[in-house]
Amino acid sequence: MLKAEGIAFRFLPDPLQIKNALELKSGLTAFDGVPVFQSDLLVVKKQKKRYCPIYFQKVFTIFAFLAQEDIERELTKASKTSRGSALSKQIMVGSLEDVLKKMEMNERNSGWDDLIFIPPGKSLNQHINEVSA
Secondary structure, three states: OEEEOOEEEOOOOOHHHHHHHHHHOOOOOOOOOOEEEEOHHHOEEEOOEEEEEEEOOHHHHHHHHHHOHHHHHHHHOOOHHHHHHHHHHOOEEEEHHHHHHHHHHOOOOOOHHHEEEEOOOOOHHHHHHHHHO
């Protein structure tokens, strides 16, 4: 639970994304918080700024991989049957609440200020163009 200006509030996670998070965190039977997904392979540098995208849905993280030509070439080296598992190994999952707390507590240039939350249904480039305009 998070508190802002004395008001407690809670985000409700999508059950499908909880399932996806549990698949990535093998061995867990429960997930605390709202799962968010990211990969270091998706970090983008644009206009002298570094962006590390955070997605609210695992599927959009995978689509972002497929949109990256360099990553696509690397994945073609893997067999077609193991392609899905190769993608999943590159995706990390955490909780939105933990990410927000770490962003709030860390100093500038610590890496936490490079994060950009990508709303479901938007591409990384589309969202970066909107927020940097």
